[in-house]
Amino acid sequence: MLKKLQKKKVLYAVGLMSGTSLDGVDAALVKINNKKNPTFEMVEFESISYPESLKQKVLKNSSPDSSNIQEICSLNVELSNAYVEAVKKVLEKACFDLEKLDFIANHGQTVWHNSNNLGGHASSTLQLGDASTISAAFNKLVIYDFRTLDMAYGGSGAPLIPMSEFMIFRNKDISRVLLNIGGIGNITYMPKNAKIDEVFAFDTGPGNMLIDASCMKLFSKPYDASGLIGRSGKVCDEILDELMDDEYFKMQPPKSTGREKYSKEFLNKVIEKAKEYNLKDEDIVSTLTAFTAKSIINQVETFVEDFNDGELVVSGGGANNPYILDLLKKYKTKNYKVITGFDLGINADAKEAVGFVVLGYLRIMNKASNVIKVTGAKKAVSLGSMVLPQEN
Secondary structure (H helix, E strand, C coil): HHHHHCCCCEEEEEEEEEECCCCCCEEEEEEEECCCCEEEEEEEEEECCCCCHHHHHHHCCCCCCCCCCHHHHHHHHHHHHHHHHHHHHHHHHHHCHHHCCCEEEEEEEEEEEEEECCHCCEEEEECCCCCHHHHHHHHHHHCCCCCCCHHHHCCCCCCCHHHHHHHCCCCCCCEEEEEECCCCEEEEEEEECCCHHHEEEEEEEEECCHHHHHHHHCCCCCCHHHHHHHHHCCCCCHHHHHHCHHHHCCCCCCCCCCCCCHHHHHHHHHHHHHHHHHCCCCHHHEEEEEEEHHHHHHHHHCCCCCCCCCCEEEECCCHHHHEEEEEEEECCCCCCEEEHHHHHCCCCHHHHHHHHHHHHHHHCCCCCCHHHHHHCCCCCCCEEEEEEECCC
């Protein structure tokens, strides 16, 4: 089957992404022009929200203190059902014939990622979402489990999108830092006319995770729509300075982080500290938004030393928060532009879902898809496990 796909001139695939922000599933239908320098054209995009009960179940089981093995086992299938629904929705929206679909590439839902032997445990990662359930729903090839092989070769298993970003966003005249603000912030740097060994990437720290959690805890809202809550508050510089003293920001890349660090316990400590300064709830959201923006700029300007001009291109949920964008511009000290993927004519919300289509395609072609300078792996390998369709 793989040899047949390798020879096709045009392939169609759906990429699925559900990130640490837990806002739901992004599904991108992509046309792949299979040639020496392949191109990837997004045909349609759909995003579906998790039911609140499912989101809370994932949150509960993303913490060692509250997780339950039976619920984790069940979630593996429950999440797959959400992915199946997302595939159906994007195909329906595009009026696309299922028979023409060649494969589905699914990142899965990360519930734990330990790339640094935290707590004396083996470096490991867990993304839920049973690929067999998805494959059975459509009788299609499903490619999944993209992180573990990189970690088996000594890598951090993240970030994985840099290879797709290199293939899609590389520009011979403009240097770019590609910033994704999901639950966690991560960047990929490509100098102009970059070669793959010149690309590097890492997680900058919190993205929307702490902002979303504070909005839910303090305002019973899942996120700060258009940044209105954060903008209505006042940043507490004392707390912000303390948050910026985090040891993670001093670690040299490659590095990655997640909910295991920026957890509800982390948020509760910030809220307790806010009481000492008599902060309003809006001030807490404002300060955490500033923490996201300032940590991103700090990491860009600390570790991307030769990035003095060019474009900082924002995608992910943070691209829809004007307050974050304004703070990025406020905190930057160099002469680069802050823009969004929308400014380049690209759906900033769909970038990572499209990225996993690219990784799935590279797996079919048996080509390396990790960037060893980014993850620290000992070898460039073709990432992803597969569930093949059944013979009719």
